[in-house]
Amino acid sequence: MKIASKLLLSTAALMLAGALPAAAAWKPQKPIEFVATAGPGGGTDNLARAVQSIITKYKLTDQPVVVVNKGGGSGAEGYIYGKASAGDPYKVIFGTSNAWQQPLVSKVAFNYTDLTPIAAMAQDEFLLWVKQDAPYKTVGDFLKAAAASEFKMGGAQSKDTDEVLTRMIEKAARVKFTYIPFKSGAEAAVQLAGGHIDAHVNNPSESLGQWRGSTQRPLCAFSPKRLPQGPKVTTSEGWSDVPTCVEQGLAISQYEQPRTVWLPGKVSPEQAAFYVDLMKQVQATPEWKEYIEKTSQVDTFLTGAAFDDFIKKDLEHVKQVAGEQGWLVK
């Protein structure tokens, strides 16, 4: 027995020694938890599950990956969970720009500085949508009508990306909207199809089905250049046929929703580097390209200083809008 256990011990020691050089490049030793800061079926949940299935398919890590949903409080539940897990490199949090925008306008018990930024993996575009049979064909017509009577603009959540963009349009075009917050963009899309609101600013994937089904159509895209040419959505038009808002005389050249990935705070640089590398490998697969195309998002990869810069710029911008609207807390 004694000899056996000694033997075992020394083998273990040998194996440890062998593993030492590799330990400098950190590797996970137990199952990894992907925390989606959205309910099942939402955009953030879809991203987390797409990344999970790619990692599993290509065996990018030896450890199993599980997805859990913590979407309560518009995602705050997931971020607070991340904050509480400080130092734990087995929790990966998937979110949006919510991570830095929500603490500005709501008294939630976290800030993005409590987390370790890994990457922004995709950008979701915004478009201005109206009901299919609405009389206006251009943004100009729409804004003229909006100036005459106060339009009802729907969107997901309050004081979040959709409302920020709505207020930006108000300012740029000198009109006034009544903003009606719904639980999700999908709900806003149905309300527009039923004619209960006049417009919304959904992401492409949130209204794709409705556009194809001729219940609503996009007037313009809040993007510096037209969206990439994909397969046609309706019989005659695809995403690249939608003019940019600047083309149409609405001076908002860029507005995007980044899909962001975080680790809890207080993890080591090696641990963070492992996940940056992991996400890079995911992005190189054909399945990722397919996911991006199916959800009509734009492929990006921001990490390190570039990601920090992006956050700072966006934060300044949102702070300005929120300040003007009197939303800032504290």
Place this chain on the structure above:
Amino acid sequence: MENLESLLHGFTIAVTVPHLTLMVVGVLLGILVGVLPGLGAPNGVSLLLPLTFGMQPVSAIILLSSMYWGALFGGSVTSILFNIPGEPSSVATTLDGYPMARDGRPTTALATAFGSAAFGALVGVILITFLASWVAQVALAFGPPEYFAVYFLAFASFVGMGGAAPIKTVVALGIGFAIAAIGIDTVSGSVRLTMGIDELVKGVSFVVAVMGLFGIGELLIAVEEEFSARAVSSRVDWKEVFRALGRLPQHGIALLRSAAIGCWMGITPGGPTAASFMSYGIAKRFSRSGARFGTGEAEGIVAPETADHAAGTSALLPMLSLGIPGSATAAVMMGGLMIWGLNPGPMLFVDQKDFVWGLIASMYLGNIVAVALVLLTVPVFAALMRIPFAVIAPLIVIICVVGAYSVSNSYLDVVLMLGFGLVGYLFKKLHYPLAPLVLAIVIGDKAEDAFRQAMLMSKGSLGIFFANGLVTTLVLAGMALLLLPLALQLLHLSRKPGEAAHERVRII
């Protein structure tokens, strides 16, 4: 008759050996997650989702929807045997199902529940088959004021018809609204009622509340009343399964009425929970045996189960045709649809005929498979009731604790669940009804959102609730139900003063 042709085409897709196998596998997995504590249909379907990425969309949806049917049936098992509803929509089933099971008739209770659930689901599928396009139009007519009116109707039907003293129902509803308000408010985006506990920003999960209120609350009462005499000597009798099914036609009117309520609430966005509660409340009022509801009446099981499954089934239609998921499970399936490259919306019925009609055909078959499998398991589950209370009681505590923890891996939820257990005990002791409390926790925040969205739209004018025929009818029906008990009491008072007071102490 174009729909009938499409349906037959759908059957040619659904009736293949691989698809039938998928149905059986899906239903069995569903029953398992329905019966296991804290798993439930939405979690089960999300766990299975990654496995379907490599499959044909039709096969994938058949697997997932079969699992959903299985879980719905499985969820009723724990409601009836242990008073722990697995889904919000099976809460109403506990009201008569549990007393009947405790009375020594678990086989009858389970068989009645499964039989009427199958009937409800069948009516729901038939509705989908023939009225697909019309139903899509109805759902589109629902804006915030109409949503609010539907929820108002559900609440009002409880005050008016719940049977408990109306004032106690109102108090229970009020407490439920307060609990539903905890967390982030959709309309203002601010955090409410978290009482300094950061984690409460996520709100109070229905599962946590219900496990405490029903599971633990009932246990405390049972412990206090009679500790030892709880073992039920239930005969496991195969014939009783068929006898219970044979007795279902006696409740023909209740079946038809409940199926109608279920379908209506499924296609309008009321959902299965509101449907099952409303159906129970209305059955209690109009059934000949209404006075005995709450003591283990068969019709008290028939009404909520039929409505629940009729609503659950017909709610898949708005998901497919409009992209509005009627339940958490439907939301997960919709996420799956997108990943498989399909977009829910009106065009799905034009572009993806094979998918849509394959799914609808599989709903007929899937439900038949589910009923057959679940009826086979009745004696097994019923036998669980023979285990002595001293063994079952700790098991129930474990189920509740594990279930509450696994909702979002949080200890806070376990503490909350135990707290709700105390609340449930107090409610029972003081003869307050639990059902309206649960109803308010589940749809209270939705009703509030809808009301405030409507107020934003109308700039604060209540006139929006009378702006068109649909919303006016719903609001007036709600008002009538709300004022009914008052009017009846006045009537009673003017005739026989003594009896009116007697009436009021009846509790669900």
